[in-house]
Amino acid sequence: MTETDQHQSRISIIQDVVAVFVLSITAVLTAWCGFESSKWGGEMSIAFSEASSARIQSVAAEGEARDQRQFDLTIYSQWVVAVADGNDQLADYIEERFAPEFAIAFDAWQADGMAENGPFATDAYVLPAALEAADLSARADQKFTEALENNQRGDNYSLLTVLFALVLFLTAMSQRDVKTWIGRAFLGMAIVVAIVGIGILMTLPVRI
Structure with a gap:
């Protein structure tokens, strides 16, 4: 075996080792992105449920406030009629039956x-x-x-899963029986895409 052949053989071995390393790391990162996407999807569902529950309680509380306001208005209307008729005894009787919140406002008004x-x-x-x-x-x-933000985070992880799938594809193509320079080009692109994906991954929030 000539020195040139030995050199090419060493390069091929290094290329295979790098390819295996890239495949292994990318497989782990793909699984991690799938896990995070699932977790953020769960957080989104919880936040949507909490938003729905709070909205229902808000409507119920607003209905209670509306009923109380209507009751106070009815009582106040009777007081106005009593005062207009000069019936001070009835007016005092009605005042004693004001709701606490309305009584405070009534005293402040007077x-x-x-x-x-x-x-x-x-x-x-x-x-x-x-x-x-x-x-x-x-x-x-x-x-x-919050639910919308969690949904976007889950989508971001899903997109990264696709990006890392591209890395797996390019790395696998580099191992095919193709010309040496083509294999290296595929592996180089896979490494570049993997680095970009890892860079994006490091900016995303993590949910365990």
Whole structure:
């Protein structure tokens, strides 16, 4: 065997070793991307479920606030009628039956000289159910946004799986019975694509 043949043989051995290394690493990375894609898909489903639950609770709380507001409005209307009729005894009786939240707003309205168009227009009229509805609605929006982000993360890992599949394909092609320079070109492209994929992979969040 000539020196040239020995040199070519060593290069072929090195190329085979590199190809096996690239195949092994890429196989592991492909499996990892599949795992992460599945995990982020699960996180997406959980976030969507939490968003849906928060939205339902928000609607229920808003309904409770609306009912309370309607009750306060009805009571207040009776008070207005009693005052207009000059029936102070009835007006006092109605005042004693104001809901706590409305009573606070009513007192603040009177203390301010009744400048606003009724207690409902004052900042003091705050219903806990309305606050809860707002908080739950904000949580639903947050969880929905989180679900979309998790979905995108899962898609990113899925795309990386395709990218690493291309690395496997190019590496396998480099091992076919082709001209030496063609095999090296395939292996070189596989290494470049693998490096790009690894670089992207390092920027993605991880969920265990």
